[in-house]
Amino acid sequence: xxxxxxxxxxxxxxxxxxxxxxxxxxxxxxxxxxxxxxxxxxxxxxxxxxxxxxxxxxxxxxxxxxxxxxxxxxxxxxxxxxxxxxxxxxxxxxxxxxxxxxxxxxxxxxxxxxxxxxxxxxxxxxxxxxxxxxxxxxxxxxxxxxxxxxxxxxxxxxxx
Numbered sequence: 720x721x722x723x724x725x726x727x728x729x730x731x732x733x734x735x736x737x738x739x740x741x742x743x744x745x746x747x748x749x750x751x752x753x754x755x756x757x758x759x760x761x762x763x764x765x766x767x768x769x770x771x772x773x774x775x776x777x778x779x780x781x782x783x784x785x786x787x788x789x790x791x792x793x794x795x796x797x798x799x800x801x802x803x804x805x806x807x808x809x810x811x812x813x814x815x816x817x818x819x820x821x822x823x824x825x826x827x828x829x830x831x832x833x834x835x836x837x838x839x840x841x842x843x844x845x846x847x848x849x850x851x852x853x854x855x856x857x858x859x860x861x862x863x864x865x866x867x868x869x870x871x872x873x874x875x876x877x878x879x
Contacts, residue, residue, distance in 0.1 A: 725776060728772075728776055729776055729779050729780050729783075732772070732776065732777065732780035733780045733783045733784060735768065735780075735799065736780050736781060736783075736784045736786070736799065737784050738801070739768075739799040739800055739801055740800075740801050740802075740803060740828065740829055741799060741800055741801070741802070741803040741806045741807075741826065741827070741828050741829075742786075742797060742798070742799040742826060742827045743797075743798045743799070743806060743807075743810050743823060743825075743826040743827075743838060744789070744791070744795050744796075744797055744798075744823075744824045744825055744826065745795065745796050745798065745810065745814075745821060745822060745823050745824060746793065746794065746795065746796075746821070746822045746824055747771070747794060747795075747796045747820065747821055748793065748794050748820065749819075749820040750817060750820045750821055754817055754820075754821075755769075755796075757813075758809075758813050761809060761813070762798065762809055765800070765802070765805045765806075765809060766800060766801070766802070766805075767798060767799070767800040767805065767806055767809055768798070768799050768800065769796065769797075769798050770796070770797050771794070771795075771796050771797075772795065772796075772797050774791035774792070774795060777791060777795070777797055778791055781827075784830070785830060786827055786830055787827075787830070787831070787832055789825070789827075789832070795824070798810055802847075803828050803841055804841055804842070804844050804845075804846055804847070805846060807838050807839075807841040807842035808842045808846070810823060810838065810842070811823075811838065811839055811842035812842075823835050823838055826838050828841075
């Protein structure tokens with residue numbers, strides 16, 4: 720990789736990391752390419768970006784965005800998004816399917832370092848769509864119960 724290509728990559732990463740609110744660093748040593756492609760395909764539908772990066776270039780982009788110092792060693796895959804919950808869900812689901820060869824190391828949520836336990840806890844929260852569905856269910860419950868009550872009253876009068 721030439722010096723100018725590295726510079727362009729760092730600029731790209733700096734802008735990407737600046738616009739994302741969540742970043743997870745994982746170890747993918749021993750993972751087959753077809754599994755890595757499956758992660759990329761599943762991530763693409765939710766707007767999650769997945770890249771294997773050189774640690775030094777990633778560190779430069781992280782420092783440029785004000786992220787805390789991170790110890791990046793060995794082979795790492797960087798996964799980032801604007802939605803912390805969907806990112807955590809995708810990563811934890813993939814980790815369950817490939818437990819032996821894919822490990823979450825740590826992450827950054829709102830530029831603060833988070834550990835694996837925090838990422839796992841976030842992955843168990845309901846998504847935005849699920850929360851909207853729950854809220855709509857609560858909002859429509861009174862009308863639904865009123866209609867059910869009227870229907871039962873109608874049936875009772877028809878029997879009498």
